[in-house]
Amino acid sequence: MLHIEFLTDLGARVTVDVGSADKLLEVQRQYGRLGWTSGSVPTGGYQFPLDNEADFDWSLIGARRWTNPDGEEMILHRGHAYRRRELEAVDNRKMKLPPAVKFSRGAKATDPEHIREKADGDFEYVTLAIFRGGKRQDRYALSTASTKRSEADRAA
Amino acid sequence: MLHIEFLTDLGARVTVDVGSADKLLEVQRQYGRLGWTSGSVPTGGYQFPLDNEADFDWSLIGARRWTNPDGEEMILHRGHAYRRRELEAVDNRKMKLPPAVKFSRGAKATDPEHIREKADGDFEYVTLAIFRGGKRQDRYALSTASTKRSEADRAA
Amino acid sequence: MLHIEFLTDLGARVTVDVGSADKLLEVQRQYGRLGWTSGSVPTGGYQFPLDNEADFDWSLIGARRWTNPDGEEMILHRGHAYRRRELEAVDNRKMKLPPAVKFSRGAKATDPEHIREKADGDFEYVTLAIFRGGKRQDRYALSTASTKRSEADRAA
Amino acid sequence: MLHIEFLTDLGARVTVDVGSADKLLEVQRQYGRLGWTSGSVPTGGYQFPLDNEADFDWSLIGARRWTNPDGEEMILHRGHAYRRRELEAVDNRKMKLPPAVKFSRGAKATDPEHIREKADGDFEYVTLAIFRGGKRQDRYALSTASTKRSEADRAA
Amino acid sequence: MLHIEFLTDLGARVTVDVGSADKLLEVQRQYGRLGWTSGSVPTGGYQFPLDNEADFDWSLIGARRWTNPDGEEMILHRGHAYRRRELEAVDNRKMKLPPAVKFSRGAKATDPEHIREKADGDFEYVTLAIFRGGKRQDRYALSTASTKRSEADRAA
Numbered sequence: 200m201l202h203i204e205f206l207t208d209l210g211a212r213v214t215v216d217v218g219s220a221d222k223l224l225e226v227q228r229q230y231g232r233l234g235w236t237s238g239s240v241p242t243g244g245y246q247f248p249l250d251n252e253a254d255f256d257w258s259l260i261g262a263r264r265w266t267n268p269d270g271e272e273m274i275l276h277r278g279h280a281y282r283r284r285e286l287e288a289v290d291n292r293k294m295k296l297p298p299a300v301k302f303s304r305g306a307k308a309t310d311p312e313h314i315r316e317k318a319d320g321d322f323e324y325v326t327l328a329i330f331r332g333g334k335r336q337d338r339y340a341l342s343t344a345s346t347k348r349s350e351a352d353r354a355a
Numbered sequence: 356m357l358h359i360e361f362l363t364d365l366g367a368r369v370t371v372d373v374g375s376a377d378k379l380l381e382v383q384r385q386y387g388r389l390g391w392t393s394g395s396v397p398t399g400g401y402q403f404p405l406d407n408e409a410d411f412d413w414s415l416i417g418a419r420r421w422t423n424p425d426g427e428e429m430i431l432h433r434g435h436a437y438r439r440r441e442l443e444a445v446d447n448r449k450m451k452l453p454p455a456v457k458f459s460r461g462a463k464a465t466d467p468e469h470i471r472e473k474a475d476g477d478f479e480y481v482t483l484a485i486f487r488g489g490k491r492q493d494r495y496a497l498s499t500a501s502t503k504r505s506e507a508d509r510a511a
Numbered sequence: 512m513l514h515i516e517f518l519t520d521l522g523a524r525v526t527v528d529v530g531s532a533d534k535l536l537e538v539q540r541q542y543g544r545l546g547w548t549s550g551s552v553p554t555g556g557y558q559f560p561l562d563n564e565a566d567f568d569w570s571l572i573g574a575r576r577w578t579n580p581d582g583e584e585m586i587l588h589r590g591h592a593y594r595r596r597e598l599e600a601v602d603n604r605k606m607k608l609p610p611a612v613k614f615s616r617g618a619k620a621t622d623p624e625h626i627r628e629k630a631d632g633d634f635e636y637v638t639l640a641i642f643r644g645g646k647r648q649d650r651y652a653l654s655t656a657s658t659k660r661s662e663a664d665r666a667a
Numbered sequence: 668m669l670h671i672e673f674l675t676d677l678g679a680r681v682t683v684d685v686g687s688a689d690k691l692l693e694v695q696r697q698y699g700r701l702g703w704t705s706g707s708v709p710t711g712g713y714q715f716p717l718d719n720e721a722d723f724d725w726s727l728i729g730a731r732r733w734t735n736p737d738g739e740e741m742i743l744h745r746g747h748a749y750r751r752r753e754l755e756a757v758d759n760r761k762m763k764l765p766p767a768v769k770f771s772r773g774a775k776a777t778d779p780e781h782i783r784e785k786a787d788g789d790f791e792y793v794t795l796a797i798f799r800g801g802k803r804q805d806r807y808a809l810s811t812a813s814t815k816r817s818e819a820d821r822a823a
Numbered sequence: 824m825l826h827i828e829f830l831t832d833l834g835a836r837v838t839v840d841v842g843s844a845d846k847l848l849e850v851q852r853q854y855g856r857l858g859w860t861s862g863s864v865p866t867g868g869y870q871f872p873l874d875n876e877a878d879f880d881w882s883l884i885g886a887r888r889w890t891n892p893d894g895e896e897m898i899l900h901r902g903h904a905y906r907r908r909e910l911e912a913v914d915n916r917k918m919k920l921p922p923a924v925k926f927s928r929g930a931k932a933t934d935p936e937h938i939r940e941k942a943d944g945d946f947e948y949v950t951l952a953i954f955r956g957g958k959r960q961d962r963y964a965l966s967t968a969s970t971k972r973s974e975a976d977r978a979a
Contacts (some may be wrong), residue, residue: 237835679861
């Protein structure tokens, strides 16, 4: 038996029992759809493979797609809206980085120091997730296949 | 089975077992009426839809309505009294915000830095909850049904 | 079923299962008598009604009465000794406070910043509990009555 | 049923179920012998009665006696070696303290601020435990009986 | 019964039940292979005996060997890559240290202060593990037996 700790959409600390390790992602999706999150965003943001970006299942981390009043697609996570940004590959003497997609927002006065990252000038931002390099992991996808598979599991 | 962690009115850390996810809000109401809280107030305060303000069930977050010695209606949460303030809509070049109702108090010497928000001059305040925009959620309401049930409980 | 988290007198983190919510204070008393505490002292100290001070059951918060070598009555809590102080009512333009009884000690070099309160001059102190206003709660009392009641509960 | 939280010798967070409260110290000894600790060292160090120093069972706090390459007897706790120091009684206008035995080490660059104590000059140290005053508690002793019992366990 | 707390590769907080203490390392290996970690890296890094370095089973701490694009062998732990460095023995008036192997990386802007160590100039680094002195512990080794068993598991 496993037990996963969530912070509910109402901010309550709730643990959910899970029958076995292979049911874990399914439980994360189920409660993530309600806006529940487990653990905190890693410093610098979640890191996922770039090839997972197009069909990433945001419910895995308690987030969801959201269209803002200006018609812009954003990601909503614990009450904050994050904007999608494409980062070009970096290849100079100091570092070499493949292209990436980053979801970030401007820092707010109440954000703790350790999650703020410096940008140009005085601007500071907070990153939710960065998709860069790596090898696609199907288990992160919002796929019909995974939905069907989990239905088959339930029927079995 | 779920397990919800509370800080009791006496400050003790107590976990309560909950049979299923759909019983969770009921358990939060039951212990919230005793002043028990789960998790901490999110930075910047809890965010709820404006249409939930009139009949919000404060027991959901371990708070309750309280009339102070001057006859003013306030919200009591973990020993602090919060005052109701109406915020007008903001619509200028920098930002656009719908009207809101905010429950806040002046900061105290022992409040940690990250929950203090700056106001005019040297004044700092702490927000418990802000009701703004969004879509009303009936599950947050102080429903007659649940009120009747709890009265029946007490009478029994 | 409930589960209460303690810090034992030896500083170990131990959770104790409790059959039902109405047995909780009894369990807190039982382990509190051994010096076990649950949760941390709220910033500014525990707040209790003034009318609970005379017969307060200090075991509820893992503390106990102690007479120091000078014959003075003090309260011992997690290795620190707190002195009883009576505070007169305050009634001026800035604030209005009823009389209170406070249990506090001088701050030590290893005390974290957020629990220190400023007094006159450079003196800093730490508060364990303040008894002020409110309505007496019998369940906090070290009374024969409450002992009898809980015995009756067990017999039922 | 009780549950005690440990940090294993490998730094993992592991909870162990304990049948009843009177088995707790036995379980702390059993896992403490492996270097597992529960909770953190209290600020200023653990406080024990002076009369417990000679035969103190260091496994109770996950520590053990260790002879360093120079032949000096030290106490090893979570990878740090602490040296034994005898403190004379203090009796002056400012304070009055009985004699004590203290186990401490020099502070390291990675030690957090709140556990460092100032000594003469720029020297800072960290205290594991201080044995002073109080009344001997037999349950803290490295008793022959308990040693024999654990040997019997291993033989079984 | 024991219960071990992990941070999964996705950053979720999950506890896993373990039948008995002797199964614990096996469970740490099993989930560590997925990148799950338990507890945080001790300040200054994990300390292991030097004789364990050659065949250390990095899955015990949720890490794994990784060859970077330049063909260099590194250790990957929670998204950070650590480089292997050999430290010569130190033997001077101030200190005496046996030779060691250290796995460390340059500090990043988002690393908290307490895990950064100063090196020459302004350079700061973070240590994952240091292998120095001590006596080899076979239980830390990447044993052929355990490897074979896990291959059999996968084949089944």
